[in-house]
Amino acid sequence: MRLEEFCKPELALILSGVRSRDEALERIAQAAAPMIPGADAKGLLHSLIDREQKTPTSTPEGVAFPHALLPGLEQTIVVVAIARPAISFGVPGHPGSDVIFAMFGPEERPWDHVRLLARIARVARGSGALERFRKAANAESLFAALLAEDRSHV
Numbered sequence: 001m002r003l004e005e006f007c008k009p010e011l012a013l014i015l016s017g018v019r020s021r022d023e024a025l026e027r028i029a030q031a032a033a034p035m036i037p038g039a040d041a042k043g044l045l046h047s048l049i050d051r052e053q054k055t056p057t058s059t060p061e062g063v064a065f066p067h068a069l070l071p072g073l074e075q076t077i078v079v080v081a082i083a084r085p086a087i088s089f090g091v092p093g094h095p096g097s098d099v100i101f102a103m104f105g106p107e108e109r110p111w112d113h114v115r116l117l118a119r120i121a122r123v124a125r126g127s128g129a130l131e132r133f134r135k136a137a138n139a140e141s142l143f144a145a146l147l148a149e150d151r152s153h154v
Contacts, residue, residue: 001119003150006078006103011035012143013081014136015100021089025049025066028079028102035077036070036104044068044104058089063124064097065117069107076105076116080146082136099124099133123149 013031018024022045029044036044047068051057057065066089079102086096101120105113124130129149136142 001115003078003119003123004147006076006116007080007143007146008035008077009140009143011077011079012139012146013079014139014142015081015083018083018085018087021052021064021087022049024081024083024087024100025052025102028066028081028100032077032079032102032104036073038072039070039104044070047104048102052089056089056091058091058094058097060094061124061130062086062095062097063099063101063130064089065101065103065120067103067105067113067117069105069110069113071107073104073106076103076112078103078116078120080133080142082133082142099130119153123153126153 015024015027025048026045029041033039033041048066051068081100083098086098088096126149132145
């Protein structure tokens with residue numbers, strides 16, 4: 001399973017000037033909505049916020065993995081984003097997250113969702129991967145860095 005099956009160039013984002021988790025999630029939902037038949041940005045945003053309120057998805061490395069399972073979705077999509085500046089996902093002791101991998105997957109295939117989350121985590125843990133993502137000057141270079149990292153993992 002390669003990430004490029006699930007992430008498209010228009011789903012790589014540089015989120016400049018975001019001030020909050022919800023603002024970042026709103027921008028992610030707006031980018032994802034055109035890629036999901038029948039979805040609207042508001043509904044996607046609510047699904048991400050609902051998930052984050054149950055258990056925030058940030059890590060001590062400054063990465064967040066907001067995700068949602070949606071009924072009737074046929075194909076999982078992945079959004080990769082860099083937030084400048086980093087934003088809090090509400091976990092005491094975690095730094096702000098500046099690398100964000102958001103995912104929308106089919107509710108009917110939760111195990112595929114879990115496997116893809118694991119793949120993203122492996123790619124992000126690659127030696128120097130987070131720094132390469134953080135150095136991306138624009139969305140195109142972020143997408144290229146993601147594909148290069150993904151291809152370097154078996």
